[in-house]
Amino acid sequence: xxxxxxxxxxxxxxxxxxxxxxxxxxxxxxxxxxxxxxxxxxxxxxxxxxxxxxxxxxxxxxxxxxxxxxxxxxxxxxxxxxxxxxxxxxxxxxxxxxxxxx
Numbered sequence: 001x002x003x004x005x006x007x008x009x010x011x012x013x014x015x016x017x018x019x020x021x022x023x024x025x026x027x028x029x030x031x032x033x034x035x036x037x038x039x040x041x042x043x044x045x046x047x048x049x050x051x052x053x054x055x056x057x058x059x060x061x062x063x064x065x066x067x068x069x070x071x072x073x074x075x076x077x078x079x080x081x082x083x084x085x086x087x088x089x090x091x092x093x094x095x096x097x098x099x100x101x102x
Contacts, residue, residue, distance in 0.1 A: 002053035009047055013039035 014035050021031035043051065060066055070078075084091055 002050065002057040006043075006047065006050045006054035009050060010039055010043050013042050 017035035017038050018031055021034050022028065024031075026034065
């Protein structure tokens, strides 16, 4: 969430600056370049707390300590496997190997 908040702050800085530079007729490429650099500088100088929170959330996500993200289908499959194993203790579910294609 912190990464999204910081990204939205940067976007909120970039869009009006880009519009201003286009209005000043700098051209699309130069306007984007100038707006990007100014948005970077402003966010770097004034939004350190949000930047640090975004960095921490990204670090936590990619450090291997975060819970894996699973889709609804994967959660349903896991629940079905758990019910199967609970109802039939003699059944073994092997998730480390895939079935061979015939």
